[in-house]
Amino acid sequence: xxxxxxxxxxxxxxxxxxxxxxxxxxxxxxxxxxxxxxxxxxxxxxxxxxxxxxxxxxxxxxxxxxxxxxxxxxxxxxxxxxxxxxxxxxxxxxxxxxxxxxxxxxxxxxxx
Amino acid sequence: xxxxxxxxxxxxxxxxxxxxxxxxxxxxxxxxxxxxxxxxxxxxxxxxxxxxxxxxxxxxxxxxxxxxxxxxxxxxxxxxxxxxxxxxxxxxxxxxxxxxxxxxxxxxxxxxx
Numbered sequence: 001x002x003x004x005x006x007x008x009x010x011x012x013x014x015x016x017x018x019x020x021x022x023x024x025x026x027x028x029x030x031x032x033x034x035x036x037x038x039x040x041x042x043x044x045x046x047x048x049x050x051x052x053x054x055x056x057x058x059x060x061x062x063x064x065x066x067x068x069x070x071x072x073x074x075x076x077x078x079x080x081x082x083x084x085x086x087x088x089x090x091x092x093x094x095x096x097x098x099x100x101x102x103x104x105x106x107x108x109x110x111x112x
Numbered sequence: 113x114x115x116x117x118x119x120x121x122x123x124x125x126x127x128x129x130x131x132x133x134x135x136x137x138x139x140x141x142x143x144x145x146x147x148x149x150x151x152x153x154x155x156x157x158x159x160x161x162x163x164x165x166x167x168x169x170x171x172x173x174x175x176x177x178x179x180x181x182x183x184x185x186x187x188x189x190x191x192x193x194x195x196x197x198x199x200x201x202x203x204x205x206x207x208x209x210x211x212x213x214x215x216x217x218x219x220x221x222x223x224x225x
Contacts, residue, residue, distance in 0.1 A: 008152065031212045042114065042202055042216030043155075088155065092212060099145060099168060100214060102155035 004089050004103035011109045018076040020106045022089030027070060029091040033100065034063065034074045037086040046087070047074075076108075084110045115139040118203050118217035125193065126225050133188040133220045135203030143209050144186045146178060149200040149219065161186060162209050193224045 003025045012018045024032065030051050035043040049056045049063045049072070056063045062075040076083055086105040117136045125131050137144065146158040160168035161180040175197075177189040186203055200221050204214040 004154065033212060035214075040218065042116070042204070042218045043214070044114070044216065045213045048212060099157050099160050099209070100212065101157070102147075104152060104154045 004091055004101055006087075006089055006103040006106045008104060009107050009109070011111065012079050014079060014081055014110055014112045016079055018074075018079045018083070018108055018110075020074045020076075020087050020089075020108065022072040022074075022103055024070050024072065024089070024091045026091055026101070027067070031092060032063075032065060032072050033090040034061075034072075035088040035090060035102070037088065037105065039085070043088060079108075079110050081110045081112055084108055114215045114217065116203055116205055116215050116217035118201075118220050120220060121218065122221045122223075124223045124225065125190065127193060127195075129193075130189070130191045132190065133201055133203075133222070135186040135188075135217055137184055137186075137203075137205045137215075139205055139215060140183075141205035141207050141215070142183065143206045143211070144180060144183075145204040145206075145214065146186070146188055147202040147204060147216075149202055155202070159188075160209070167209070190222070193222075195224050198222055198224045 005023045033048040034046045036046045037043045060077045064073045088105045089103045090100040115138045119134045144161045148156040157170050158172045159178045164180045179187040200219040202219045203217040
């Protein structure tokens with residue numbers, strides 16, 4: 001079955017770069033996603049990458065995809081205290097319905 | 113404001129109570145989902161509805177009963193729950209089942225005593 005693995009916690013200082021890593025199992029996923037959950041809120045789509053891409057950059061965010069190793073990472077440059085949140089990696093399920101399969105989420109804590 | 117509203121935001125219930133969680137969307141989306149979020153566990157997909165028809169029941173115990181009366185509303189009826197059912201229940205919608213972007217509500221925090 002599908003499985004998405006993430007480390008649970010990451011702590012960085014304001015201004016540093018943050019790198020959140022994820023491994024997934026379903027090589028047929030067309031897209032891979034990063035969602036962000038701020039305290040007391042639901043999840044919001046942060047960015048996504050098409051499976052035939054290696055890298056996608058969007059302002060302070062860089063997504064790297066290594067299909068061979070089934071490894072996805074999210075890099076946040078110049079991390080700010082407002083980036084403190086839980087970050088979820090997600091892949092599309094391979095069965096009918098294409099509902100997303102999420103990891104446990106990585107809690108990013110940014111200290112000033 | 114994501115266009116997906118969940119009520120109540122917080123609910124405390126005893127194991128013998130019957131209660132319902134409500135989700136309402138104003139996005140015109142066709143697919144609606146219930147997810148369960150527990151600490152240190154992956155987000156668990158519970159139910160999927162597409163055009164008001166249930167397309168997926170992810171081995172959820174029968175004490176959770178979903179209902180989708182129309183394309184704007186989704187309910188989760190709760191009956192004879194267990195303390196381990198305490199969690200944040202998230203409703204989400206998408207344009208269709210093949211759309212990767214989910215729009216989430218803020219969740220209903222359920223505590224079962």
